[in-house]
Amino acid sequence: MTVRSLWGGARFGALPLVALFALPVQAQGSTEAPAASIGLDAIVVTAQKRAENMQTVPVSVTAVTSEAVENLRAVTLQGLQGTVPNVQINNFSNAPNSAVYTIRGIGVIESDPYAGNTVSIMVDGVPEYFSMGALVDLYDINRIEILRGPQGTLFGANTTGGVVNIITNQPTGEFGGKAEIGYGTYDRLDVSGTVEAPLVEGKLSGKIGISHNERDGYVTNIVDGSDMGRRNVTLFRAALRATPNDRVDATLMGEYVRARNGAPIVVNGATPGEARYVAPGTRFDNAKLPMYANPCPADGGRCKAPDKYYSALEGVPDKSNMNTYRVNFTLNVSDTAIGDITAITGYKKFDLFEYTDQNGTPVSRDDTRRETEGWQLSQELRTAFDVNDSINVILGGFYMKTHYDHQQDFRISFSPPPGLLQVNNQDQDNWSASLFAQSYVDVTDKLRFQAGIRYTHEKTEMVAGTYNSAHPSGVTTFDGTGNTPLGGFTVAGKKSWDNVGWKLGLDYQALDDVMLYGYWARGFKSGGFVGRVGIPQDIGPYDPEKVDTFEAGVKADLLDRRLRVNLAGFYTSYRNMQIAQIYFTEDGSGTTVQGNSILNAGKAEIKGFELEMQALPAEGLTLDGSLAYLDATYDRFLYNQVAGTTVTRVDMAGERLQNAPKWQATLGATYTAQVGPGEARARVLYTYTAAKYLTAINNARRAEVQPTHIVNANLDWTPDSEAWSIGVWATNLFDNRYIQSVYDAPGVFGLVNYAPPREYGVSFKVKW
Structure with missing residues (x-):
């Protein structure tokens, strides 16, 4: 496998990309090489926008290979949850298409696009601006690099938590392909195939691929006994790569993802006395099964997942449809008069349409219809050059334009009537431009100094409105037919922000395979406007938040590269935090009214460490582990x-x-061993995540997510020809049942979502 430099066209041959959580590839020596030469292989990453050994990158970064993704049977980034130190990857209970990324405690707990992000998701150098659809489908990827801590100098605004950098496999210029078919529990079906070929020998190559994943849901609908939460996603991808000469390398990639999934699942966690409480065992005329047991205790304590998952969907279509279109163009020109130039152009468009039963019972009390369309266009242009033998510099500029339209129709059916319909509209434009520079200076043969700076200008325009209507029957219609208007408002806002972020650091090569490093980085998350407004004042604006992180670490390959130890400690000052909360204000007539907005109301201190280790204690055996404290x-x-x-x-x-x-x-x-005319490989991974709070800003006990213990396992066999392989796999091997998230609405209910149960299956792969 080879990895191509993103900025100069250079190649690193025969360097397997080994993740701490993937199957580490043991470097087998030739018949003449001594046994002592066997050791852990180098890991090549582009975390600093240049290809380099991960052990020389002065930042806390974890690389996850495609093999690790396959071992986890991860179809989206959410499948990596729990496997990377101090990184949380979640979704919202009633908005599963919106991602929740949190690194070292810095994240955004808001499903609508106006809130922005603190963790940037990069796909082949292009940022994913919207949280909707940011749980990227993982197909034919080369690796995933997860950088912890502010990355503003090289990756821009909204990277105060870190960066998840996804690199897909590019055309190689050689004929080849691969295909896979797999089947598992819940009628899971995985089918994928990729074919690539040279179109003009040595000059132009192409690649096409398709991936399909489907499965039934693992939650039973008590209304009709059907399954809830099904998945049906198909991805189409094509790429062309031109290499007209040794200095020019250009790749054009297009992708379409078609998702036709089941509606978001809401499990009712109301307790006696709350508005949406329904006693377990209650029978409804329209339901096949009785009301399920409440997963949340009556005393308001932590909820507990049952052995069998139940919910209810009544009165709305079982639909969550999303289409995503993406085009990326990457141009590398090396050895120019101004250095090695890289230009990356990206365009993405998506539309999402889904219904949600917000009640989780057979009685249609409230539900939501959400429709969102958005697009983004970005351009990065940078150059890398050596000032002299001791100084290397990266200079660049970045531009992005985004737009989204969002409509949420929320209806409540009352008994006695009338029923209420609330329509929220959002229309936002965002414009961002920045200039950046980063330099490495070799002070001595072992000591290196780094400095980076980025100036960013952002401008946001928002038009938002909320309108209410009622229906005398008690059941409103989504299209407003027969509804009586109750009034509403439209409000607009426009503002721009400027920011300068920086990074200063030193790294020292204490020994040939031991590096010490430290840095200070300042990052920011841009300000903005609120779209889901209840009163006009809710729109804001809210101001930027800022983060200062001090990190020190050591990266060491020991015992003839049989032991790898990476340790990072950090302290972060988090200021002017943007926090969604309920507040109170006057409406202009002296009356106090309640609002629900994002306010710059918080300050936090964050400290901790990440320890990652990998060892080759015996031939064929690889051990790996990590420990993170926050x-x-x-x-x-x-x-x-x-x-x-x-x-x-x-x-x-x-x-x-x-x-x-x-x-x-x-x-x-x-563990790998020769079995018959081939090699068998067994892999087991245990992950532990302590208790945490999610989607309840006041850390209500009901919203606490329990500690989780997950075991995944794989067993594969490949013949000596390596032309094909067969394997069996299991995720959550011991079928531990867990709560994934709870939105706590005191006096109303707890909106509960369950984590996946055990899944297992078989797969067959072939390559040529």
Whole structure:
């Protein structure tokens, strides 16, 4: 396998990309080589926008190979949850197409696009601006690089938490292909195939591929006994790569993803006395099964997943349809008068249409129809050059334009009537431009200094409105037919922000295979406007938030490269935090009204460490593991606790941040051995994630997600020809049942979502 430099066309031959959590490839020596030459292979990453050995990159980064993704049977990035230190990858209970990425306690807990991101998802050098659709489908990827801590100098705004950098496999100029078919529990079917070929020998090559994944849902609908949460996604991808000479390399890639999934699942977690409580065992005339048991206890404590998953979908279509279109163009020109030039152009468009039963019971009480369309256009242009033998510089500029339209229709059916329909419209344009520079200076043969700076200008325009209507029958219609208007408003906002972020650091090659490093980085998340508004004041704007991170670490290959130890410690000051919360203000006539917006109301301190290890203790055996600690707490945050008409001011100082478990750990083992005319490989991986709070800003006990213990396993056999392989796999091997998230709405209910149960299956792969 070869990895091509993103900025100069150079190649690194025969360097397998080994992830800490993938099957590490043991470097087998030739028959003449001594046994001592066997060791862990180099890991090549492009985390600093240049290809280099991960052990020389002065930042906390984990590389995940395609083999690791296959071992996890991960069809999207969410399949990596729990496997990367201090990284959380989730979705929302009632908006599963919207991603929740949190790194070192820094993330955004808001499903609508206006809130932006703190973790940038990059696909072949192009950022994913929208959280909708950001749980990227993982097909034919080369590797995933996950960088922790602010990455603003090289990757721009909204990277205060870090960056998830996805690199897909590009055309190689050689004829070949691969295909896979797999079958598993819940009628899971995986079918994929890729073919590539030279079109003009040595000058032009092409590649096409298709991937399809489908399965039934693992939650039973008590209304009709059907399954809920089904998945049906097909991805089409094509690429052309031109190499007219040794200096020019250009790749054009197009992709279409068609998703026709089941509606978002809402499990009712109401307790006695709350508005949506239904006693377990209650029979409904329209339901095949009785009301399921409540997963949340009556005392408001932590919810617990049952052995059998139930919910209800009634009155809305079982539909969540999404189309995603993507075009990327990457041009590399090396050895020009101004250095090695890289230009990356990206365009993406998506549309999402889904219904949600917001009640989770056979009674149609409230439901939602959501329709979103969005697009983004981005351009990056950079050059890398050597000033002299000691100084290397990257200079560049970046531009992005985005737009989205969003409509949410939320209807409530009352008894007695009338029913209520609330329509929320959002129309946002965002424009961003930046200039950046980063330099490495060799102070001595062992000591290196780095400095980076980025100037960013962002401008956002938002038009948002909310309109209410009622229907005398008690059941409103989504199209408004027969509804009586109750009034509403439209409000607009426009503002721009400027920011300068930087990074300063040193790294020292203490020994040939031991590097020490430290840096100080400042990043920011841009300001913006709120789209889901209840009163006009909700729109904002809210201001940018800023992060200063100090990190120090060591990267070491020891015992003749049989042991790899990477350790990073960090301290982060998180200021002017953007926090979604309930607040109170005057409406202009002296009347106090309640709003729900994003306010710059918080300050936090975050500290911790990440330890990653990999070892080759014996021939054929590889061990790997990680341990992460995170102390992420509010230093200042006054929160309005609302219960009915009573408002209590709560000081959240000392409370943990959202989606920030204190401990994470993994432990894996891989064993390979000759079995018959081929090689067998066994892989087992255990992951632990401590308890955390998710989607309840006040850390309500009901919204606490329990600690999780997950074991995944694989067993594969490949003949000596390596032309094909057959394998069996299992995820969540011991079928532990867990809560994935709970949205806590005091006095109403807990909106619960379950984590996947055990899945297992078989797969057959062939390549040529």
